Amino acid sequence: xxxxxxxxxxxxxxxxxxxxxxxxxxxxxxxxxxxxxxxxxxxxxxxxxxxxxxxxxxxxxxxxxxxxxxxxxxxxxxxxxxxxxxxxxxxxxxxxxxxxxxxxxxxxxxxxxxxxxxxxxxxxxxxxxxxxxxxxxxxxxxxxxxxxxxxxxxxxxxxxxxxxxxxxxxxxxxxxxxxxxxxxxxxxxxxxxxxxxxxxxxxxxxxxxxxxxxxxxxxxxxxxxxxxxxxxxxxxxxxxxxxxxxxxxxxxxxxxxxxxxxxxxxxxxxxxxxxxxxxxxxxxxxxxxxxxxxxxxxxxxxxxxxxxxxxxxxxxxxxxxxxxxxxxxxxxxxxxxxxxxxxxxxxxxxxxxxxxxxxxxxxxxxxxxxxxxxxxxxxxxxxxxxxxxxxxxxxxxxxxxxxxxxx
Amino acid sequence: xxxxxxxxxxxxxxxxxxxxxxxxxxxxxxxxxxxxxxxxxxxxxxxxxxxxxxxxxxxxxxxxxxxxxxxx
Amino acid sequence: xxxxxxxxxxxxxxxxxxxxxxxxxxxxxxxxxxxxxxxxxxxxxxxxxxxxxxxxxxxxxxxxxxxxxxxxxxxxxxxxxxxxxxxxxxxxxxxxxxxxxxxxxxxxxxxxxxxxxxxxxxxxxxxxxxxxxxxxxxxxxxxxxxxxxxxxxxxxxxxxxxxxxxxxxxxxxxxxxxxxxxxxxxxxxxxxxxxxxxxxxxxxxxxxxxxxxxxxxxxxxxxxxxxxxxxxxxxxxxxxxxxxxxxxxxxxxxxxxxxxxxxxxxxxxxxxxxxxxxxxxxxxxxxxxxxxxxxxxxxxxxxxxxxxxxxxxxxxxxxxxxxxxxxxxxxxxxxxxxxxxxxxxxxxxxxxxxxxxxxxxxxxx
Numbered sequence: 003x004x005x006x007x008x009x010x011x012x013x014x015x016x017x018x019x020x021x022x023x024x025x026x027x028x029x030x031x032x033x034x035x036x037x038x039x040x041x042x043x044x045x046x047x048x049x050x051x052x053x054x055x056x057x058x059x060x061x062x063x064x065x066x067x068x069x070x071x072x073x074x075x076x077x078x079x080x081x082x083x084x085x086x087x088x089x090x091x092x093x094x095x096x097x098x099x100x101x102x103x104x105x106x107x108x109x110x111x112x113x114x115x116x117x118x119x120x121x122x123x124x125x126x127x128x129x130x131x132x133x134x135x136x137x138x139x140x141x142x143x144x145x146x147x148x149x150x151x152x153x154x155x156x157x158x159x160x161x162x163x164x165x166x167x168x169x170x171x172x173x174x175x176x177x178x179x180x181x182x183x184x185x186x187x188x189x190x191x192x193x194x195x196x197x198x199x200x201x202x203x204x205x206x207x208x209x210x211x212x213x214x215x216x217x218x219x220x221x222x223x224x225x226x227x228x229x230x231x232x233x234x235x236x237x238x239x240x241x242x243x244x245x246x247x248x249x250x251x252x253x254x255x256x257x258x259x260x261x262x263x264x265x266x267x268x269x270x271x272x273x274x275x276x277x278x279x280x281x282x283x284x285x286x287x288x289x290x291x292x293x294x295x296x297x298x299x300x301x302x303x304x305x306x307x308x309x310x311x312x313x314x315x316x317x318x319x320x321x322x323x324x325x326x327x328x329x330x331x332x333x334x335x336x337x338x339x340x341x342x343x344x345x346x347x348x349x350x351x352x353x354x355x356x357x358x359x360x361x362x363x364x365x366x367x368x369x370x371x372x373x374x375x376x377x378x379x380x381x382x383x384x385x386x387x388x389x390x391x392x393x394x395x396x397x398x399x400x401x402x403x404x405x406x407x408x409x
Numbered sequence: 410x411x412x413x414x415x416x417x418x419x420x421x422x423x424x425x426x427x428x429x430x431x432x433x434x435x436x437x438x439x440x441x442x443x444x445x446x447x448x449x450x451x452x453x454x455x456x457x458x459x460x461x462x463x464x465x466x467x468x469x470x471x472x473x474x475x476x477x478x479x480x481x
Numbered sequence: 482x483x484x485x486x487x488x489x490x491x492x493x494x495x496x497x498x499x500x501x502x503x504x505x506x507x508x509x510x511x512x513x514x515x516x517x518x519x520x521x522x523x524x525x526x527x528x529x530x531x532x533x534x535x536x537x538x539x540x541x542x543x544x545x546x547x548x549x550x551x552x553x554x555x556x557x558x559x560x561x562x563x564x565x566x567x568x569x570x571x572x573x574x575x576x577x578x579x580x581x582x583x584x585x586x587x588x589x590x591x592x593x594x595x596x597x598x599x600x601x602x603x604x605x606x607x608x609x610x611x612x613x614x615x616x617x618x619x620x621x622x623x624x625x626x627x628x629x630x631x632x633x634x635x636x637x638x639x640x641x642x643x644x645x646x647x648x649x650x651x652x653x654x655x656x657x658x659x660x661x662x663x664x665x666x667x668x669x670x671x672x673x674x675x676x677x678x679x680x681x682x683x684x685x686x687x688x689x690x691x692x693x694x695x696x697x698x699x700x701x702x703x704x705x706x707x708x709x710x711x712x713x714x715x716x717x718x719x720x721x722x723x724x725x726x727x728x729x730x731x732x733x734x735x736x737x738x739x740x741x742x743x744x745x746x747x748x749x750x751x752x753x754x755x756x757x758x759x760x761x762x763x764x765x766x767x768x769x770x771x772x773x774x775x776x777x778x779x780x781x782x783x784x785x786x787x788x789x790x791x792x793x794x795x796x797x798x799x800x801x802x803x804x805x806x807x808x809x810x811x812x813x814x815x816x817x818x819x820x821x822x823x824x825x826x827x828x829x830x831x832x833x834x835x836x837x838x839x840x841x842x843x844x845x846x
Binding site: 462 | 516581666775778782785786791792795802803810813815818819
């Protein structure tokens with residue numbers, strides 16, 4: 003009997019105690035959607051976070067004014083380290099900062115040029131932050147980039163994350179960045195983001211500030227909406243930003259790294275000069291092999307690309323094998339050009355291997371690698387790269403020849 | 410903290426001792442008492458905030474050369 | 482007879498697997514990769530090979546002394562006093578490694594999931610549950626394990642299958658880069674883990690067919706070796722040699738799973754794996770301590786010793802180190818030598834040699 007009573011008391015106690023020390027309910031969390039790390043004057047770290055505003059996330063509620071509400075709250079704080087800055091943030095945020103749903107991590111340009119190792123260790127150590135968050139580098143300040151919202155997604159962070167998931171830019175997760183930094187056979191390349199004017203704002207208070215002003219216009223227009231935009235790739239030497247690739251070169255980078263998911267190749271018409279043909283790449287793979295003859299290093303790259311011809315400005319008959327063979331040839335040449343563009347920039351201008359060619363070399367020549375790994379970037383810069391592209395048009399959409407032409 | 414610990418010990422004694430006495434298992438009772446005393450000696454000082462020596466330390470010292478070789 | 486339950490051969494194999502594998506899945510892949518880098522999987526296979534003699538030795542000793550458990554062999558071989566002392570040392574060894582296991586368990590939970598909970602609470606809960614399991618006896622423990630081990634293995638396979646999109650087997654290349662010495666160094670930690678098979682000698686008399694002990698021990702080691710190699714290959718394929726810097730590589734593998742943004746955040750699976758496996762492992766060693774003590778003192782029942790030993794384990798688990806780094810250092814750099822040069826291999830080997838020379842024990846193998 004006494005035992006039964008005791009067990010009962012224990013069970014009741016268990017229920018009352020609630021169990022967990024670190025227990026935090028959803029209502030006590032400030033959920034970080036995006037984090038930005040900048041260099042603050044004086045050598046501190048400036049941490050910017052985009053916090054989700056839970057009320058604005060509630061779906062289906064009609065807002066009386068009809069105006070859109072910003073779903074995120076963006077604040078910044080300085081600190082000696084990221085963790086220190088987060089601690090300082092908590093002086094202003096009423097809830098405890100929760101990293102578990104963080105989608106993107108953006109490094110500011112200035113900090114990236116000094117080195118990013120100092121800024122992301124916290125995210126790999128803390129058990130709440132995920133290794134799967136997308137890492138990118140901002141043109142200018144990360145703080146400015148995060149200070150934005152998205153027209154389609156709840157927050158601009160989710161918008162940027164979704165674009166990377168679709169491989170619009172070089173997709174790098176935190177775990178990939180760690181691996182790239184740990185390897186001597188490659189250097190990190192992170193997608194570059196900035197704000198660009200993207201249509202009109204949906205209501206008062208929804209206006210973004212584009213730091214460099216509206217590009218292409220003399221004066222920043224009143225009331226511009228700006229979205230986080232992927233505008234290329236930042237190239238790193240070890241952990242320091244050394245330069246940029248533009249959008250076209252970024253595609254070359256993606257193709258050379260065998261991360262092809264989609265893309266469009268536009269080639270001139272083989273018959274009518276000035277007219278263009280566009281092919282939507284659906285599938286492809288790239289194989290890189292390293293060669294070493296004791297003196298020089300060279301690489302053979304085989305690329306196989308398949309696509310669908312989806313647009314034709316010209317009028318040639320595609321059903322003619324000569325024509326489509328010519329288009330395929332032009333497509334292969336264009337793909338090679340794009341890849342060369344990225345390669346030349348990396349080899350000649352910056353002298354860094356961002357393609358993982360060093361890894362390919364390492365896999366094949368493990369003995370030679372030992373003496374070469376510490377000067378790999380120079381070896382890479384002087385290496386000859388042969389690219390062979392096999393472009394194939396597999397389909398032409400719903401029409402074979404032009405529908406609007408008299409047959 | 411200490412009070413809680415003492416309560417735990419009393420609870421353990423209360424759970425085990427009556428049965429042992431009833432069945433006249435004196436040998437078991439003696440073993441139980443010795444183990445419990447060792448347990449008390451190891452836990453009560455910790456509850457009081459006294460740091461006890463780490464039992465793994467002597468072994469670490471003994472195998473130090475090999476451990477250093479491993480770290481190379 | 483202190484223990485009346487009997488377990489069959491399958492249950493014994495499964496119990497051996499959990500008994501070795503449950504903590505090996507935490508930090509050992511990282512320790513191995515620290516030395517052997519991308520050749521860690523070779524290390525783990527080498528360790529399996531080297532562990533076979535340990536398993537054979539264990540079973541051989543057990544076959545010489547039917548009805549006796551590990552801590553009673555010295556008495557039969559070396560005589561009363563020396564044997565009693567060596568038996569006591571064995572008990573202390575089991576207490577020590579069990580407390581380290583409890584600590585490892587607590588560190589993992591606190592490091593990865595409940596950073597604000599005091600570790601002593603996690604440890605006490607683990608010990609309390611283990612205490613409950615062992616008061617039910619060996620047979621119940623074996624059956625619990627028989628239910629849970631398949632689930633554990635299924636979860637692990639599931640995790641690695643879901644992680645295949647993140648894998649690239651080229652990360653295992655080039656093979657044999659680190660060289661024989663580093664591969665051997667990397668094999669030491671898993672070898673010390675596989676060497677825990679020597680604990681199996683504590684339960685051989687409770688097998689339905691003790692004659693199958695050798696087969697059981699060898700199969701267990703090979704099974705554990707293969708599971709562990711699978712974990713190492715999987716973790717390497719996801720992260721490359723970088724797993725060396727991770728505290729719990731398999732957990733990191735779980736965390737990167739993301740299939741179509743729907744199947745992600747699978748960490749609870751690995752927690753389930755660890756909690757069930759870890760509790761059974763702790764319970765097994767806890768049981769061995771309590772059973773061994775009872776036999777050493779010639780008691781009729783081990784149950785009165787369960788709770789006092791639990792208190793000792795909880796206290797020692799806190800004393801085992803100031804921080805998790807100290808524990809990592811101990812299990813990575815000290816424990817392999819400590820285990821192999823003493824209780825797992827060297828002492829049993831010495832005992833066997835003496836037993837064979839003096840002709841003690843049953844003559845027939």
